[in-house]
Amino acid sequence: xxxxxxxxxVTVLGAAGKMGSGILLLTALEAxxxxxxxxxxxxxxxxxAVDVTSSAxxxxxxxxxxxxxxxxxxxxxxxxxxxxxxxxxxENSDIIDAYIDDVMGIIRPGTRIEAAYDSTLIFExxxxxxxxxxxxxxxxxxxxxxxxxxxxxxxSVPIGGLDKEAGLEGRxxxxxxxxxxxVQKLVELITIASNSGEMKEFALQLAKNxxxxxxxxxxxxxxxxxxxxxxxxxxxxxxxxxxxxxxPLHEAIYAVNRISQDFLIRPMGIFQLIxxxxxxxxxxxxxxxxxxxxxxxxxxPLLDRLFxxxxxxxxxxxxxxxxxxxxxxxxxxxxxxxxxxxEYIPIVTFGSRVEAWLGELPGSAPAWKNLVKAPDKxxxxxxxxxxxxxxxxxxxxxxxxxxxRSREIGMKLVSDGVAATAxxxxxxxxxxxxxxxxxxxDFVV
Amino acid sequence: MIAGYNTISMGTGRKEFNPxxxxxGLEHYLKEAGQGTLQQIGGxxxxxxxxxxxxxxxxxxxxxxxxxxxxxxxxxxxxxxSTRVEGACASGGLALVTGIKSVLSGSAEVVLxxxxxxxxxxxxxxxxDILAGAGWFQRRKEGHAYFFPGQFxxxxxxxxxxxxxxxxxxxxxxxxxxxxxxxxxxxxxQEYENKTADLEALALTEPNPKSxxxxxxxxxxxKVSDGASAIAIVTEEGLKRCGVAxxxxxxxxxxxHAADDLTALPADPARLDTVAHAVKIALESAGxxxxxxxxxxxxxxxxxxxxxGVEAIGFAPQGKGADFxxxxxxxxxxxxxxxxxxxxxxxxxPTGATGVHQAVTIWEQLTGKAGAAQISIPAEKPYGLSxxxxxxxxTVVAIVYKxxx
Numbered sequence: 086x087x088x089x090x091x092x093x094x095v096t097v098l099g100a101a102g103k104m105g106s107g108i109l110l111l112t113a114l115e116a117x118x119x120x121x122x123x124x125x126x127x128x129x130x131x132x133x134a135v136d137v138t139s140s141a142x143x144x145x146x147x148x149x150x151x152x153x154x155x156x157x158x159x160x161x162x163x164x165x166x167x168x169x170x171x172x173x174x175x176e177n178s179d180i181i182d183a184y185i186d187d188v189m190g191i192i193r194p195g196t197r198i199e200a201a202y203d204s205t206l207i208f209e210x211x212x213x214x215x216x217x218x219x220x221x222x223x224x225x226x227x228x229x230x231x232x233x234x235x236x237x238x239x240x241s242v243p244i245g246g247l248d249k250e251a252g253l254e255g256r257x258x259x260x261x262x263x264x265x266x267x268v269q270k271l272v273e274l275i276t277i278a279s280n281s282g283e284m285k286e287f288a289l290q291l292a293k294n295x296x297x298x299x300x301x302x303x304x305x306x307x308x309x310x311x312x313x314x315x316x317x318x319x320x321x322x323x324x325x326x327x328x329x330x331x332x333p334l335h336e337a338i339y340a341v342n343r344i345s346q347d348f349l350i351r352p353m354g355i356f357q358l359i360x361x362x363x364x365x366x367x368x369x370x371x372x373x374x375x376x377x378x379x380x381x382x383x384x385x386p387l388l389d390r391l392f393x394x395x396x397x398x399x400x401x402x403x404x405x406x407x408x409x410x411x412x413x414x415x416x417x418x419x420x421x422x423x424x425x426x427x428e429y430i431p432i433v434t435f436g437s438r439v440e441a442w443l444g445e446l447p448g449s450a451p452a453w454k455n456l457v458k459a460p461d462k463x464x465x466x467x468x469x470x471x472x473x474x475x476x477x478x479x480x481x482x483x484x485x486x487x488x489x490r491s492r493e494i495g496m497k498l499v500s501d502g503v504a505a506t507a508x509x510x511x512x513x514x515x516x517x518x519x520x521x522x523x524x525x526x527d528f529v530v
Numbered sequence: 531m532i533a534g535y536n537t538i539s540m541g542t543g544r545k546e547f548n549p550x551x552x553x554x555g556l557e558h559y560l561k562e563a564g565q566g567t568l569q570q571i572g573g574x575x576x577x578x579x580x581x582x583x584x585x586x587x588x589x590x591x592x593x594x595x596x597x598x599x600x601x602x603x604x605x606x607x608x609x610x611x612s613t614r615v616e617g618a619c620a621s622g623g624l625a626l627v628t629g630i631k632s633v634l635s636g637s638a639e640v641v642l643x644x645x646x647x648x649x650x651x652x653x654x655x656x657x658x659d660i661l662a663g664a665g666w667f668q669r670r671k672e673g674h675a676y677f678f679p680g681q682f683x684x685x686x687x688x689x690x691x692x693x694x695x696x697x698x699x700x701x702x703x704x705x706x707x708x709x710x711x712x713x714x715x716x717x718x719x720q721e722y723e724n725k726t727a728d729l730e731a732l733a734l735t736e737p738n739p740k741s742x743x744x745x746x747x748x749x750x751x752x753k754v755s756d757g758a759s760a761i762a763i764v765t766e767e768g769l770k771r772c773g774v775a776x777x778x779x780x781x782x783x784x785x786x787h788a789a790d791d792l793t794a795l796p797a798d799p800a801r802l803d804t805v806a807h808a809v810k811i812a813l814e815s816a817g818x819x820x821x822x823x824x825x826x827x828x829x830x831x832x833x834x835x836x837x838x839g840v841e842a843i844g845f846a847p848q849g850k851g852a853d854f855x856x857x858x859x860x861x862x863x864x865x866x867x868x869x870x871x872x873x874x875x876x877x878x879x880p881t882g883a884t885g886v887h888q889a890v891t892i893w894e895q896l897t898g899k900a901g902a903a904q905i906s907i908p909a910e911k912p913y914g915l916s917x918x919x920x921x922x923x924x925t926v927v928a929i930v931y932k933x934x935x
Binding site for chain 1: 656659667670671674742
């Protein structure tokens with residue numbers, strides 16, 4: 086089956102979710118681009134947007150329409166060429182409208198899994214529940230005569246297990262987007278030995294057409310992205326818990342968040358990142374990964390406590406941040422949660438005390454947004470870490486320890502065979518997590 | 531001509547500009563520019579007629595009938611004759627020509643000439659559709675998404691082919707640098723606050739045909755602007771009525787006004803024939819040659835149009851305009867300073883207002899009112915020239931101004 090034919094009937098499962106909606110958008114745009122190719126005009130393309138939450142579908146379609154409009158406005162130069170034979174489409178606005186109609190015409194929103202029975206490709210972005218995923222795959226496969234391919238967006242569940250559970254005989258691979266899929270450049274590609282060459286080739290071509298950076302990962306729970314993130318998060322949580330012997334827990338959380346953001350020059354502190362992903366999601370991913378990890382306990386009692394107290398983070402439907410470890414106003418942290426007291430403590434009441442304890446940032450430390458744009462990022466970062474080695478402040482010391490642990494986690498992903506090379510680990514952190522320098526480097530040791 | 535006034539050229543580059551916030555409309559700019567001129571001529575009571583140049587308010591702002599805004603500028607203008615004129619980006623120039631003809635015909639002693647455009651109401655990709663109305667609509671389908679950048683990119687492509695790409699791209703970059711450096715001297719200019727250190731290096735960014743045109747990049751293009759300009763066209767009698775001193779006025783020494791067939795293609799894309807024709811008539815009617823000019827405001831909607839303008843006036847033979855610019859002759863300290871407040875690329879291009887803005891700039895230079903942007907006007911060269919072009923070299927208004935003796 087050739088590339089365009091494979092895309093002629095696609096189903097996205099969990100299409101109204103945060104990941105699913107992005108995957109739906111990218112898939113529909115790619116299907117439309119195939120449809121608009123001169124040789125494909127007679128072919129019929131369908132992308133089923135399946136989600137159990139019927140009430141979320143109208144919003145989903147609005148979101149897709151807005152995003153397709155933006156995409157069309159960006160590529161009108163190309164679209165004028167693709168629609169050159171449509172005499173009635175003269176102005177840019179005519180062409181943009183026609184393109185939106187064409188893309189929207191491909192998408193079939195609905196709640197029924199039966200839509201996938203005619204598909205040749207299924208993108209799965211339902212919740213991180215291995216049993217649910219396997220059950221859906223099995224049901225679809227048993228009712229689908231096309232021997233469809235299953236691309237799962239799981240960030241943590243091993244693909245081999247899903248393949249076996251659902252009886253797919255190698256017709257499944259991991260195609261893991263980062264949040265939000267429409268923006269983030271990274272896709273982790275997790276193949277298993279029984280995948281056909283044709284399927285792998287198709288996955289690479291699709292990622293390329295979607296303008297994604299592919300990093301291959303071995304089929305070990307958590308893969309590279311969560312393999313690093315979960316351990317990094319656990320380290321941050323434990324560092325805060327240890328610090329809580331010297332200061333109240335909320336101050337320790339604030340201190341470690343600052344270390345992992347400003348001292349490490351990352352886009353977000355670790356607690357803000359946990360909130361962004363969701364306290365409940367991080368806890369859940371650890372739970373999914375933990376059974377596969379020998380000699381290691383990926384589990385945090387502090388996450389359990391927050392979860393039980395109903396503090397979950399994540400995002401509202403409009404994309405704004407819900408409160409988690411931190412409380413946010415206009416996207417900026419203003420208070421920190423203290424689980425002992427069950428309340429948020431305003432940063433203004435203790436922030437300067439913690440900062441004095443940490444000590445000043447070295448003058449050489451740029452803000453992340455400046456470092457990430459600098460042409461000589463590595464050199465600049467190295468200079469900052471050289472300063473940490475001689476400063477002797479709490480902040481410098483904790484930052485060094487943090488960066489060394491991050492490096493160790495990265496190197497273990499390579500030695501465990503999750504990642505093929507140190508470079509792959511660094512690419513995931515640089516493109517999927519927007520770090521300004523890779524964790525595996527020479528300057529933090 | 532007396533009492534020129536330019537509003538700010540509003541759009542990207544100005545720190546007040548925020549595309550997500552509501553912004554002033556046509557009314558604001560017309561009022562500010564109109565009142566700015568009226569204040570200098572003893573009030574609206576001295577005005578006999580009004581003329582408003584505007585290109586596409588009907589689409590940018592869903593507003594036609596701009597002539598009847600005159601009474602909004604000042605109640606004393608209500609019930610006075612007022613006309614809106616349109617000739618694409620030469621609409622401002624047509625407002626001047628119309629005013630001049632009224633004065634010459636004896637029907638008015640004082641004409642308030644305005645030009646206005648508010649373009650930032652739509653994204654650039656839709657603005658391109660609107661501005662494409664300056665071309666022949668039957669040819670829109672085959673045109674580029676960014677229609678006019680596409681037209682002038684094609685001209686640039688032919689020029690590259692004939693006379694060399696490298697030197698021409700360098701000349702484009704120099705043109706851009708001159709434009710921004712001049713704009714930095716003029717507080718109303720859109721690029722007034724431009725802080726880029728190496729302008730020529732930036733302007734040498736390779737064009738990207740996938741997202742824009744084959745031969746031009748965004749630095750080769752004029753700005754998308756909101757703004758208005760106003761100036762009063764008066765007889766000697768009118769000058770007295772307004773109480774303006776003769777040395778605060780410039781004399782209109784010559785006019786060249788030409789419109790070519792909108793449906794015809796240029797004979798040689800590396801030439802602006804209509805510009806050359808209109809300039810020739812303007813200079814002849816003023817009884818001077820290009821050598822008598824102290825400054826020129828030319829219609830540099832694109833860098834290539836700037837260079838072709840240099841050639842059309844006759845400062846350089848065909849193919850040598852790029853060298854003329856690279857040798858520094860068009861800079862503010864060169865042989866013949868061009869676009870001394872930045873032109874369409876540096877000052878801005880509120881399309882229907884541009885012709886009037888050019889006249890105001892020359893009036894400022896010849897009367898010593900150009901502030902930090904002031905150049906010296908040699909006694910033996912008391913003339914300035916403006917060239918306002920509509921569409922792809924289709925309607926052109928060239929005016930020669932003379933410093934009052």
